Amino acid sequence: MGATETPAAVRPGRKKKRNPFEGKGRARLARLISEAENSSDRAREIVNSVLHRTGRAHVIGVTGPPGCGKSTLIERLALQLRKEGSGGGKTVGIIAIDPSSASSGGAFMGNRVRMREASRDRGIFIRSMASRASPGGIPRAACDAIKIMDAAGADCIIIETVGAGQTQTDISRTVHTTVVVVQPESGDIIQAMKAGLMEIGDIIVVNKSDLAGADRTATSLRHMLETGHYGSWVPRVVKVTATSGKGVAELARSIEEHRRHLEASGELAQRERTMALNEVEKIIEEEMRKELARKMEKIKVQKDIESMVARKVSSHDVAKKLMMRAAGKCRKKR
Amino acid sequence: MGATETPAAVRPGRKKKRNPFEGKGRARLARLISEAENSSDRAREIVNSVLHRTGRAHVIGVTGPPGCGKSTLIERLALQLRKEGSGGGKTVGIIAIDPSSASSGGAFMGNRVRMREASRDRGIFIRSMASRASPGGIPRAACDAIKIMDAAGADCIIIETVGAGQTQTDISRTVHTTVVVVQPESGDIIQAMKAGLMEIGDIIVVNKSDLAGADRTATSLRHMLETGHYGSWVPRVVKVTATSGKGVAELARSIEEHRRHLEASGELAQRERTMALNEVEKIIEEEMRKELARKMEKIKVQKDIESMVARKVSSHDVAKKLMMRAAGKCRKKR
Numbered sequence: 001m002g003a004t005e006t007p008a009a010v011r012p013g014r015k016k017k018r019n020p021f022e023g024k025g026r027a028r029l030a031r032l033i034s035e036a037e038n039s040s041d042r043a044r045e046i047v048n049s050v051l052h053r054t055g056r057a058h059v060i061g062v063t064g065p066p067g068c069g070k071s072t073l074i075e076r077l078a079l080q081l082r083k084e085g086s087g088g089g090k091t092v093g094i095i096a097i098d099p100s101s102a103s104s105g106g107a108f109m110g111n112r113v114r115m116r117e118a119s120r121d122r123g124i125f126i127r128s129m130a131s132r133a134s135p136g137g138i139p140r141a142a143c144d145a146i147k148i149m150d151a152a153g154a155d156c157i158i159i160e161t162v163g164a165g166q167t168q169t170d171i172s173r174t175v176h177t178t179v180v181v182v183q184p185e186s187g188d189i190i191q192a193m194k195a196g197l198m199e200i201g202d203i204i205v206v207n208k209s210d211l212a213g214a215d216r217t218a219t220s221l222r223h224m225l226e227t228g229h230y231g232s233w234v235p236r237v238v239k240v241t242a243t244s245g246k247g248v249a250e251l252a253r254s255i256e257e258h259r260r261h262l263e264a265s266g267e268l269a270q271r272e273r274t275m276a277l278n279e280v281e282k283i284i285e286e287e288m289r290k291e292l293a294r295k296m297e298k299i300k301v302q303k304d305i306e307s308m309v310a311r312k313v314s315s316h317d318v319a320k321k322l323m324m325r326a327a328g329k330c331r332k333k334r
Numbered sequence: 335m336g337a338t339e340t341p342a343a344v345r346p347g348r349k350k351k352r353n354p355f356e357g358k359g360r361a362r363l364a365r366l367i368s369e370a371e372n373s374s375d376r377a378r379e380i381v382n383s384v385l386h387r388t389g390r391a392h393v394i395g396v397t398g399p400p401g402c403g404k405s406t407l408i409e410r411l412a413l414q415l416r417k418e419g420s421g422g423g424k425t426v427g428i429i430a431i432d433p434s435s436a437s438s439g440g441a442f443m444g445n446r447v448r449m450r451e452a453s454r455d456r457g458i459f460i461r462s463m464a465s466r467a468s469p470g471g472i473p474r475a476a477c478d479a480i481k482i483m484d485a486a487g488a489d490c491i492i493i494e495t496v497g498a499g500q501t502q503t504d505i506s507r508t509v510h511t512t513v514v515v516v517q518p519e520s521g522d523i524i525q526a527m528k529a530g531l532m533e534i535g536d537i538i539v540v541n542k543s544d545l546a547g548a549d550r551t552a553t554s555l556r557h558m559l560e561t562g563h564y565g566s567w568v569p570r571v572v573k574v575t576a577t578s579g580k581g582v583a584e585l586a587r588s589i590e591e592h593r594r595h596l597e598a599s600g601e602l603a604q605r606e607r608t609m610a611l612n613e614v615e616k617i618i619e620e621e622m623r624k625e626l627a628r629k630m631e632k633i634k635v636q637k638d639i640e641s642m643v644a645r646k647v648s649s650h651d652v653a654k655k656l657m658m659r660a661a662g663k664c665r666k667k668r
Contacts (some may be wrong), residue, residue, distance in 0.1 A: 315613035
């Protein structure tokens with residue numbers, strides 16, 4: 001957009017108003033993220049090399065049930081952020097976590113198609129990523145992508161996840177500000193409560209606010225949140241109609257308010273500690289998972305499986321046997 | 335209901351028409367499942383002791399996006415199955431996996447409340463279970479509960495999971511027959527395809543078929559499934575209105591057809607092998623997860639975390655250090 005391109009040679013340190021998502025920077029970013037996704041060793045190299053340039057981006061998580069309009073909302077939010085900030089607008093990285101397809105194992109890649117307008121904006125970088133086997137729904141590589149985008153100079157990074165199952169705690173441990181999206185009067189709110197979404201939302205968006213019941217939904221949510229115990233930050237409830245863009249500016253303001261609250265209250269450091277621990281756990285979990293897969297591959301389980309099908313031996317006994325065999329390489333006790 | 339209670343003393347082996355969910359049997363079942371849930375060692379004891387009586391129940395998975403009406407459908411299906419089978423109707427075990435709440439860590443326990451009619455039927459046993467930290471959304475304890483209900487004499491066991499994120503492959507590896515539930519014309523179908531749900535469904539239920547567009551949805555689903563490659567079984571599409579019960583008898587018939595197909599085609603043995611392997615993996619994963627938690631607790635990570643927040647060291651380096659320290663108890667190479 002209006003960003004001034006500063007040649008790398010004359011760049012004094014890291015200039016804020018350079019657009020990192022233009023030209024070669026864009027291609028390089030895409031390549032680094034792919035490399036990090038494909039290999040944790042390479043991820044380590046990349047992250048280590050850019051580490052000193054990280055720590056400036058505001059990381060925002062957007063979650064909610066399928067069909068609540070997350071993608072449209074994120075596109076609108078990104079375009080809104082592009083209009084904000086001094087000179088040229090904020091640059092925005094988007095990481096859309098797609099539930100892995102059972103057969104292909106790859107991401108659906110539908111988000112880049114859905115976010116047509118945003119994908120034409122050179123200040124926005126969109127990346128789809130498969131959730132793979134990551135327990136919480138957010139793969140290790142998403143954390144690497146955050147670091148890489150942050151180092152490149154993204155002002156804001158938005159992570160999109162489907163909020164069902166375990167993903168809810170995972171997203172809040174990965175970002176600074178968690179935005180939970182629900183629809184008015186739908187079963188969404190009960191489902192979201194069930195999934196623990198309300199407990200992690202710093203901001204609750206009632207999307208599709210042109211639908212009947214939006215006011216009532218927002219009011220009851222506010223009541224619920226104010227009477228709950230939520231520390232020094234009472235979660236904001238924002239009514240949005242993502243399709244028309246109504247309420248999106250207010251959402252951006254609420255996100256900014258939350259960022260300031262984190263800084264002023266000292267909670268930012270606490271969140272960053274949680275994020276750091278979360279990253280480490282993700283890496284270890286991935287490695288353990290790979291290790292398990294390697295072990296299971298090597299060990300001949302076919303006979304055990306047949307015995308199990310014949311109800312001669314239980315899964316617990318087979319698991320114990322395998323674990324003891326794997327631990328056999330360790331001294332005495334594990 | 336009409337089941338004849340045979341006193342345990344005169345029971346010749348294991349009589350089919352005894353209702354295992356009545357009286358003391360019911361309380362015992364609840365207790366055993368809780369014990370198995372709370373301790374994997376105890377689960378091993380219990381499963382080993384009942385193993386010889388397992389292998390008769392038909393295990394059915396029901397999955398779909400939040401709000402598609404799974405609970406109501408399952409209740410209706412269970413009540414339908416109660417009317418079927420010779421003498422006294424089939425007995426049905428239900429395991430409802432609730433997404434864990436972030437703060438409480440426990441299940442929402444909403445299903446027993448929602449399935450009011452089913453919970454009054456003495457031939458139906460309903461159990462809610464938190465998904466906890468299980469990567470695929472189905473906890474190890476659910477597999478134990480299947481075994482325990484099977485051994486007790488359940489004819490059918492229905493597992494309910496929310497179909498988003500990773501849960502999709504997990505459910506199909508846990509059951510004989512996978513039922514995927516969608517709503518007509520909703521974004522559900524695209525979301526379900528995204529989540530790989532269509533690839534795992536042996537039966538697709540278009541629920542809320544009284545809504546507009548149900549016929550069109552069912553027709554396009556059928557077309558899609560017939561033109562795809564699905565081996566010897568072409569997934570059935572069944573229109574259901576769970577609230578009124580319309581189509582539920584047909585669903586029960588389709589499930590029975592699928593069971594017969596599995597037996598006749600020899601695919602049953604293959605599925606049981608997959609289920610067996612899945613169980614073993616779940617147990618090992620849980621143990622590895624516990625082991626990781628124990629290690630992380632012992633190791634002082636506070637200083638590393640602070641270095642990470644200060645951007646002095648990367649998550650990858652900290653993870654590597656911790657893993658090497660943990661592996662340090664092993665000889666030379668792991």
